[in-house]
Amino acid sequence: MTTIDGEATDRTTGRRARLNRDAVLRRAVELADAESLDAVSMRRLAGELDVVPMALYKHVSGKDDLTTGMLDLVVRGIAHGDDDTGLPASSVDGEPDPWRSALRRRILAARASLLEHPWALAVIESSTTPTPAVLDYIEGTIALFLNGGFSAGLTHQLMHALGSRLWGFTHELFPTPPPASADEAAAAAAQLADRYPCILRIADAAHHGRDTILGPGCDDQYEFEFTLDLLLDGFEARRAAERRDATPRDVQPKA
Incomplete structure (x- = not known):
């Protein structure tokens, strides 16, 4: 049941809970973790919280306020x-x-x-x-x-x-996109071999675990x-x- 009075449904108990800024930000973080930041819109978030979009504006002024609030929630958790x-x-x-x-x-x-x-x-x-x-x-x-x-x-x-x-x-030293296929990777390596042998040499020396890389490039753990x-x-x-x-x-x- 969608409401306009600033309440949301607890999905585990089915009870109505008073909506507040912390609840909005936490659900937004969960949504971004599960999908992406692009998936977090005011309309989508309102649907997740079972409220109309205008109810969210009592707690966040807009998308910019929402994303900075999400970041604050994460940063507070670090320390x-x-x-x-x-x-x-x-x-x-x-x-x-x-x-x-x-x-x-x-x-x-x-x-x-x-x-x-x-x-x-x-x-x-x-x-x-x-x-x-x-x-x-x-x-x-x-x-x-x-x-x-x-x-x-x-x-x-x-x-x-x-x-x-x-x-x-x-920050990545060589911000180049990865090749789409093994054949493209081999072709790129062949081009590097003649003109940039030192770059190719250190590239071949690196072995990265994909689950420990943060962002693009080779910034692994x-x-x-x-x-x-x-x-x-x-x-x-x-x-x-x-x-x-x-x-x-x-x-x-x-x-």
Whole structure:
């Protein structure tokens, strides 16, 4: 039964439930996960919630508000229960650099979330204004650096170095569409062999598991973690260098 009073039917119990923004966003996320972001229209979502489309406008102002709200729901889930941002720089439970493991967990949690909600990648890339949930995620990440002993200036540079990896993905280096068939792949390889042998050589060296790739190209789990660990190694080296430069030459560190 379709209504106009802002209520929706619980599909498991058949009871009428008061519609609210959270319920609208959660159903939209479920629909996008099951099909795609393109499948999420106000009319389609109203049908899923068993209300008339105008009832949705009490809770979302339109498609843009809906998609940013969906992204916020996903982003809030990334760092849910994350209390590592206040860790001191010193050892905790025998861990010499808690900032590093906390940052690694945070970024890999973001990647796992985008693998679960692949439509969110396009929303992140197309967003021009950060929402409170996005700002909260960025704030927490910066706090890990600052509480881990990094200066504000170095943290600024490291955030730029992370770039899209902050959200768990890497922009594709060679954004070329995959061939439609094995014959086309072989023909493309033959063309590369003469003019671009080095490109072909590294392409042949890569073997990717399709279920671990996020977005187009070869950004799979192993390559993402490999690059992330390289960055974290570099971050730690920069922190150590910054501390050395800040230490007066005539002052010896305590044993």
